[in-house]
Amino acid sequence: MAAARQGRVSVWAQIAQDLRSKIADGTLAVDAQLPTEADLTAQYGVARATVRQALAALVNEGLIVPRAPRGYFVRHRKPLFYRPQTEFRPQPKTPEMDRFMADHSADGREPWQSIDVAIVAPPPDVMQRLKLQEGELAVVRRRVRHLDGEPFNTNDSYFPLRFVQDTEIMRPVDIPRGANQVLAEHGYPQVRALDEIYVRMPSPDEVQRLELAPGTPVACHVCTGLCPDGTPVRVVVNILPGDRHVIVYERDGMPAKDHE
Amino acid sequence: MAAARQGRVSVWAQIAQDLRSKIADGTLAVDAQLPTEADLTAQYGVARATVRQALAALVNEGLIVPRAPRGYFVRHRKPLFYRPQTEFRPQPKTPEMDRFMADHSADGREPWQSIDVAIVAPPPDVMQRLKLQEGELAVVRRRVRHLDGEPFNTNDSYFPLRFVQDTEIMRPVDIPRGANQVLAEHGYPQVRALDEIYVRMPSPDEVQRLELAPGTPVACHVCTGLCPDGTPVRVVVNILPGDRHVIVYERDGMPAKDHE
DNA sequence: CCGTCTGTACTGACTAGACAATGGTGCTGA
DNA sequence: TCAGCACCATTGTCTAGTCAGTACAGACGG
Numbered sequence: 001m002a003a004a005r006q007g008r009v010s011v012w013a014q015i016a017q018d019l020r021s022k023i024a025d026g027t028l029a030v031d032a033q034l035p036t037e038a039d040l041t042a043q044y045g046v047a048r049a050t051v052r053q054a055l056a057a058l059v060n061e062g063l064i065v066p067r068a069p070r071g072y073f074v075r076h077r078k079p080l081f082y083r084p085q086t087e088f089r090p091q092p093k094t095p096e097m098d099r100f101m102a103d104h105s106a107d108g109r110e111p112w113q114s115i116d117v118a119i120v121a122p123p124p125d126v127m128q129r130l131k132l133q134e135g136e137l138a139v140v141r142r143r144v145r146h147l148d149g150e151p152f153n154t155n156d157s158y159f160p161l162r163f164v165q166d167t168e169i170m171r172p173v174d175i176p177r178g179a180n181q182v183l184a185e186h187g188y189p190q191v192r193a194l195d196e197i198y199v200r201m202p203s204p205d206e207v208q209r210l211e212l213a214p215g216t217p218v219a220c221h222v223c224t225g226l227c228p229d230g231t232p233v234r235v236v237v238n239i240l241p242g243d244r245h246v247i248v249y250e251r252d253g254m255p256a257k258d259h260e
Numbered sequence: 261m262a263a264a265r266q267g268r269v270s271v272w273a274q275i276a277q278d279l280r281s282k283i284a285d286g287t288l289a290v291d292a293q294l295p296t297e298a299d300l301t302a303q304y305g306v307a308r309a310t311v312r313q314a315l316a317a318l319v320n321e322g323l324i325v326p327r328a329p330r331g332y333f334v335r336h337r338k339p340l341f342y343r344p345q346t347e348f349r350p351q352p353k354t355p356e357m358d359r360f361m362a363d364h365s366a367d368g369r370e371p372w373q374s375i376d377v378a379i380v381a382p383p384p385d386v387m388q389r390l391k392l393q394e395g396e397l398a399v400v401r402r403r404v405r406h407l408d409g410e411p412f413n414t415n416d417s418y419f420p421l422r423f424v425q426d427t428e429i430m431r432p433v434d435i436p437r438g439a440n441q442v443l444a445e446h447g448y449p450q451v452r453a454l455d456e457i458y459v460r461m462p463s464p465d466e467v468q469r470l471e472l473a474p475g476t477p478v479a480c481h482v483c484t485g486l487c488p489d490g491t492p493v494r495v496v497v498n499i500l501p502g503d504r505h506v507i508v509y510e511r512d513g514m515p516a517k518d519h520e
Numbered sequence: 521c522c523g524t525c526t527g528t529a530c531t532g533a534c535t536a537g538a539c540a541a542t543g544g545t546g547c548t549g550a
Numbered sequence: 551t552c553a554g555c556a557c558c559a560t561t562g563t564c565t566a567g568t569c570a571g572t573a574c575a576g577a578c579g580g
Contacts, residue, residue, distance in 0.1 A: 010533060017464070036560060047535045049309075052561090060320050060475075061461045068561040069542050079458070084511070193511045198339070199459050199479045199502030201321045204277070215320075217477030217502065219459045242459030242477065251344070251453045270563060296530065307565045312531090328531040329572050 015044055015054035023063055023074055034064060034072040062215040062243060075213070079246045080147070084195055084221065112146040117172040119161060122235075126158050129224045129235045137161045139170055141179065144209065151210045152244055158235045163188055180225070180234070188233045190225035197221050197247070202239070210241055217242045275304055275314035283323055283334055294324060294332040322475040322503060335473070335503070340407070342505045344455055344481065372406040377432040379421060382495075386418050389484045389495045397421040399430055401439065404469060411470045412504055418495045423448055440485070440494070448493045450485040457481050457507070462499070470501055477502040 009017075022028045035043065040051040055072055058064045064072045122130065122138040130138065143155040157179060159169060167186055169179050180190055198220040202212055212218070218239050225234035240247070269277075282288045295303065300311040315332055318324045324332050382390065382398040390398065403415040417439060419429060427446055429439050440450055458480040462472055472478070478499050485494035500507070 012533080020464075038560080047537095049536090050534060053533085056316075061463075066561070067543085069559070070544075071560065191512065195509050195511065197457070197479070197507035199477050199500070199505070199507075201475060201477060203321075204280075215461060217459050217461060219457070219479070240459070245459070247457035247459075249455050251455065252451065272563080298530080307567090309566085310564060313563085326531070327573090329529070330574080331530065 011044070011046055012050050012053040012057070015040065015046075015051060016057045019054065019058060020061075020063065028074050030074050030076050032074050033070075034074070036071055060215045062213070062217075065213045075243070077243055079242075079244055080152070082153075082221075082240055082245045082247045083249060084223070084247070113174075114144050114146075115172045115174065116142050117170055118142070122158050125222075126235050126237070129222070130158060130160055130232050132160060139164050141169065141172075153241065154206075154209060154237075154239045156237045158237070159183070159233065163233055183233055188227055188231075190233060191228050192226045194224045194226070195221065196223075199242075202241075206239055210239065212241055213243070219245065219247065221247075271304070271306055272310050272313040272317070275300065275306075275311060276317045279314065279318060280321075280323065288334050290334050290336055292334050293330075294334070296331055320475040322473070322477075325473045337503050339504055339506045340412070342413075342481075342500055342507045344483070344507070344509060373434075374404050374406075375432045375434065376402050377430055378402070382418050385482075386495050386497070389482070390418060390420055390492050392420060399424050401429065401432075413501065414466075414469060414497075414499045416497045418497070419443070419493065423493055443493055448487055448491075450493060451488050452486045454484045454486070455481065456483075459502075462501075466499055470499065472501055473503070479505065479507065481507075 019028070019034065028034060034040075034055075037048055037051050037055070040054075041048050044051065055064070055066070059066060059072075062077075063075055065075050066072050118140055119137055120140050121127075121135070122132065122140065126138070127136075132138065138158045139161050140159075141157045143157075145152045145155065159179075163183070163186070164170060167182055168175060169182055175182060183190065199217060200220065202210070202216065202218045206212065206218060207214075210218075218241050221236075221238040221240060223234075223236040223238070224232050225236075226232055279288070279294065288294060294300075294315075297308055297311050297315070300314075301308050304311065315324070315326070319326060319332075322337075323335055325335050326332050378400055379397055380400050381387075381395070382392065382400065386398070387396075392398065398418045399421055400419075401417045403417075405412045405415065419439075423443070423446070424430060427442055428435060429442055435442060443450065459477060460480065462470070462476065462478045466472065466478060467474075470478075478501050481496075481498040481500060483494075483496040483498070484492050485496075486492055
């Protein structure tokens, strides 16, 4: 504790670092239970609040999960692939991609999704991307995808109401051939898309909807689909929990600069 | 505090929610100072630790930043674009992209980068991607990019030592025509790349290197560059702080399914 | 007018407790 | 054998303080 003043590193940070390295070197394996708060309190000779601050830091880093009232456990991280590209064209399937994906496939896991459809005034950012007039409404198909009973990601597709009125897009059921196909059949084929990926911490809303453990950041993937004339006809907002996804894509062509 | 038991929402969570909505509706504007812990303690009639827990939650969500000993401030979020695509081919420059990017350009901001080069035993994940033998060494060019004096992202490029020995890649200076060009000149042109994007909380290391505020998640963009015969010649690890980047890319072609 | 010094207001860190809520375990009885 | 119940270990929440470190502002001296 004197070290806190002298060494510039607080006691709780030291405890956190100690536990962190035990996780890194396997002393504390995945899914293993950490010593209890009481144990750590005794072991390091500090107050419980100090131990809790250390544990909170690890929770916020996504390294451990509290499972009250049983204890803290080393977190499991088993991300699945998320490939924006495959939605647009059948992927090239190079050998590298194949080999790489073998580890993280969804084989044998049970998919399930809930769909609900609503007519709403879309949030401002969606309105702007769809170029809607003030007060103009949109149809949103909200889906939560589950894998093995656990929520996996959310997928909210917004369409301007005037484009999809009386189409099957408005029915809250799965559309096997895809909503994009339906849009194309009604005269709105998409030929281009703009993708944006934001990285941030989830809102309490999202925490609840996706049953996120504390310390889980999310990627927010916003995809705007455009007609040949540039009219936006679809905005999709995907929320991808960081602990469950790797976003993957592949590129061809000669690199120009070494910006990466 | 009775509400904590009955209403199922803890006092600190209520305080956090209260502040959250004040931030959302603009009562607390960007860069504004929050009431001090003492104020909040008095205002809500709770102990300081309770107020601190509420504030810590907002910090972890990335909504506010503590600037000791001055107070807590509403966080500023001004992301810049990050476009993996432009590195590979000159971007198509559609009107949509143009318009969209106008808001977030780097105009008038001063770029600067530090470079350091080392010969290292690369981390296991990099070793695997470069298909290195056990014990084989690699050259790493570590860069930290700054904008307006603030660190912006890190960019660590790994090359197998045997491919780049005695090339200018090993000199810790900027290579105007790009490291990829140098590699190509030495017989290792890259024609394909595999990108992976992971979303997670930063390690304490990364927090320090990028001067990250608490509650800032990062995107970890790993790019593996491949020769025509599939040999990996370059692995780049980019760490992109979530509060400073939007990852953007554009796609052409007919969408197939509505997975997004 | 400018530099320095000092006080103050604030967060950071820590202590030492209390009571509530709840999975899990194991015992008991039908 | 199995359902139900009581107990317990453990985290969640909260109180009420102390002391340390520091950016800032205002006073003071040259």
